[in-house]
Amino acid sequence: MLDYLSLIAYGIPILYFGPYLLSYFTTLFASRRFAKTSPIPSVTVYTWRDSILVWLFSPYIAPFFECLPFRLGHWVLYVKRDFSWCTKGDLARKEVGDVYWAVGPGGAQLWVSDADLITQIVHRRNDFVKRVSDYAILNIFGFNVVTTEGALWQRHRKITGPPFNEKNSSLVFDPHRKSPYSYPMLVQQLFGMLTVTPNHEGTHAQGKAMLASFTYDAEGNESPAGQEPVVEDLIHWMMTVTLNVISSASLNINAVWPIHSVAAKNYKFKPPSGHNNSNLVQSNTAGLPFQESFDTVMNNIRILIAFPAWILRNSPFKIMRITQQSSDHFSKYMHELISAHKAKIESGSTDGDSSSAPGDLLSSIVKASTGNKGTGLSEEEMVGNIFVFTLAGHETTATTLQSALILLACEPQVRMEVQKEIDEIWAGKKTGEDLTYDDYGKMRVIMALMLETLRVYPPVVMLPKITTARSSVTYNNQTISIPANSRVLIDVVSVQRNPKYWGPNNHSFVPSRWLMPSSYTPPPDSNNESPAHANLFCPPKGAFIAFNGGFRACLGRKFAQVEFCTLISVLLRGHSVELVREKGKGWEETRAKALVDLDDRRTGVAMRMNKKVRVRFVKRGMESSPLA
Numbered sequence: 242m243l244d245y246l247s248l249i250a251y252g253i254p255i256l257y258f259g260p261y262l263l264s265y266f267t268t269l270f271a272s273r274r275f276a277k278t279s280p281i282p283s284v285t286v287y288t289w290r291d292s293i294l295v296w297l298f299s300p301y302i303a304p305f306f307e308c309l310p311f312r313l314g315h316w317v318l319y320v321k322r323d324f325s326w327c328t329k330g331d332l333a334r335k336e337v338g339d340v341y342w343a344v345g346p347g348g349a350q351l352w353v354s355d356a357d358l359i360t361q362i363v364h365r366r367n368d369f370v371k372r373v374s375d376y377a378i379l380n381i382f383g384f385n386v387v388t389t390e391g392a393l394w395q396r397h398r399k400i401t402g403p404p405f406n407e408k409n410s411s412l413v414f415d416p417h418r419k420s421p422y423s424y425p426m427l428v429q430q431l432f433g434m435l436t437v438t439p440n441h442e443g444t445h446a447q448g449k450a451m452l453a454s455f456t457y458d459a460e461g462n463e464s465p466a467g468q469e470p471v472v473e474d475l476i477h478w479m480m481t482v483t484l485n486v487i488s489s490a491s492l493n494i495n496a497v498w499p500i501h502s503v504a505a506k507n508y509k510f511k512p513p514s515g516h517n518n519s520n521l522v523q524s525n526t527a528g529l530p531f532q533e534s535f536d537t538v539m540n541n542i543r544i545l546i547a548f549p550a551w552i553l554r555n556s557p558f559k560i561m562r563i564t565q566q567s568s569d570h571f572s573k574y575m576h577e578l579i580s581a582h583k584a585k586i587e588s589g590s591t592d593g594d595s596s597s598a599p600g601d602l603l604s605s606i607v608k609a610s611t612g613n614k615g616t617g618l619s620e621e622e623m624v625g626n627i628f629v630f631t632l633a634g635h636e637t638t639a640t641t642l643q644s645a646l647i648l649l650a651c652e653p654q655v656r657m658e659v660q661k662e663i664d665e666i667w668a669g670k671k672t673g674e675d676l677t678y679d680d681y682g683k684m685r686v687i688m689a690l691m692l693e694t695l696r697v698y699p700p701v702v703m704l705p706k707i708t709t710a711r712s713s714v715t716y717n718n719q720t721i722s723i724p725a726n727s728r729v730l731i732d733v734v735s736v737q738r739n740p741k742y743w744g745p746n747n748h749s750f751v752p753s754r755w756l757m758p759s760s761y762t763p764p765p766d767s768n769n770e771s772p773a774h775a776n777l778f779c780p781p782k783g784a785f786i787a788f789n790g791g792f793r794a795c796l797g798r799k800f801a802q803v804e805f806c807t808l809i810s811v812l813l814r815g816h817s818v819e820l821v822r823e824k825g826k827g828w829e830e831t832r833a834k835a836l837v838d839l840d841d842r843r844t845g846v847a848m849r850m851n852k853k854v855r856v857r858f859v860k861r862g863m864e865s866s867p868l869a
């Protein structure tokens with residue numbers, strides 16, 4: 242009897258942990274042996290990097306390891322969650338350089354923050370593929386352009402890409418030109434926001450309505466200058482405006498700005514009579530508006546992945562039930578819309594002509610897929626793409642706007658440069674005229690602000706790839722061999738703060754580094770990050786990778802750039818963004834704290850700030866921050 246018990250007591254753990262330990266040691270030793278044969282330096286780590294436990298607990302246990310004598314626990318710094326962000330690339334740069342192997346259980350991973358090597362990787366689509374398993378969470382509604390690779394990805398990109406093609410942006414100003422894809426309301430939507438007076442009645446007046454809600458009092462009247470309300474939750478409002486904009490572009494949904502004033506948070510703005518917030522009568526009457534259901538899905542996406550629908554539906558926890566309900570709503574909205582579009586196409590009421598087609602992403606992909614079995618997208622894939630575009634298209638832009646506004650509040654000198662540019666644009670206009678797309682090219686300082694914000698605070702900090710077969714690359718005039726199935730990680734933070742490309746002030750926020758004189762000639766092998774703007778600094782290819790590059794470059798780059806510039810011009814034309822001082826604290830102290838909070842981030846879907854920085858939009862001329 243005792244023998245049986247002993248067998249169970251020892252046998253079960255051995256059976257359970259045996260294969261784990263075997264794999265741990267064999268892969269650790271094999272990767273160490275491999276690294277010794279490579280000319281690239283290496284660091285050894287003693288835990289699986291992709292383990293959820295490491296992700297969850299490493300920030301808390303790392304300090305104990307760091308205290309161990311003889312630097313025995315130093316390796317933990319290389320596996321700590323968001324380690325590259327925490328060290329801004331300096332740790333690896335100092336100890337192992339711009340390219341190194343991280344060897345450990347699970348095999349060797351190549352970490353890259355060298356611009357030339359990054360360029361090779363992003364342009365070799367067949368050798369360095371996206372590690373799609375890292376994106377599985379985004380497949381929740383169906384495969385899509387972000388989560389697929391190879392032929393499947395090509396099919397998704399071919400269908401979803403054209404509406405966001407930068408070349409199409411001019412179509413919106415040439416209504417007589419016919420194209421199967423009218424540019425998706427982008428510029429109309431964004432500039433439309435500016436043409437409506439801020440009385441909240443216009444559904445497109447997002448920028449102005451948002452500014453009004455930042456500057457009106459609780460009763461909905463303009464606040465006396467200097468007494469504007471405090472914007473406590475800047476990211477929430479940036480997410481709201483970018484979600485409204487992307488929903489318009491991808492689904493033709495006209496959303497209403499939800500509040501009159503941040504001073505009266507509970508006062509919900511009522512849509513004008515006859516206005517349909519979701520364009521979907523059935524689903525809308527059934528419950529949540531699109532934005533609310535999307536928000537809930539996005540914020541609780543891990544719950545949706547972890548539990549089957551029937552558990553969530555019947556859960557005693559409200560959050561689980563609401564999450565499933567929102568997911569059902571989102572899916573229902575999408576399927577209703579797709580059916581409506583399909584019905585129109587089948588009845589012949591749209592003919593592929595831009596003048597009759599709504600021009601949003603969904604109608605484009607339904608049109609491109611209907612009747613194209615094999616090359617088109619299935620209904621599930623269409624929903625998957627709308628979800629991922631909505632996600633990719635708003636969180637990244639929102640965090641960039643948030644960071645930029647806080648930086649402007651901390652750097653009044655930069656804010657004044659931006660306002661000077663806005664004033665110059667308006668000086669050339671007659672009374673009653675509004676901004677037009679031609680003005681976008683004049684927004685050089687604002688674009689420099691965006692690019693510099695993205696350089697120092699990129700929303701996507703890591704680009705994971707994997708080799709399909711043994712591959713070789715060139716680094717420092719040496720040929721480096723990379724085994725098949727090796728993970729290759731492009732370290733966005735590290736390359737964008739590498740002094741080799743950005744000089745000794747690599748960690749400082751200096752938008753003017755992007756503004757070059759008219760005599761500027763971009764060096765060879767450099768990249769123009771915004772061709773619409775003259776004389777912008779062109780960094781070496783691969784040194785600025787915030788929008789990724791090569792084949793898998795961001796589809797919404799231009800969209801995000803136009804959106805950012807437009808919103809900044811609306812917000813700062815008549816107002817200045819300022820930090821809210823806490824009682825008894827001076828300007829320098831408040832600014833120092835805001836900069837620390839700005840730096841305190843962690844990755845969710847995109848990298849986000851952990852804390853909130855309170856700001857206020859004060860009438861120009863009433864600023865209280867020092868001007869130098």
Ligand code: HEM
Pocket residue numbers: 371386387398405487629630633634635637638641695700701704705786787788789792793794795796797798800801
């Ligand atoms: C500041 C704003 C933005 C930043 C920093 C950004 C950054 C990126 C990055 C780094 C990637 C590559 C991700 C990866 O491969 O893991 C990406 C891909 C993508 N982005 Fe953006 N993005 C922004 C805005 C947008 C917007 C507004 C849209 C949609 C309108 C969008 C749509 C996409 C799509 C569809 C992809 C996948 C492309 C593919 O794999 O073929 N992004 N973006």
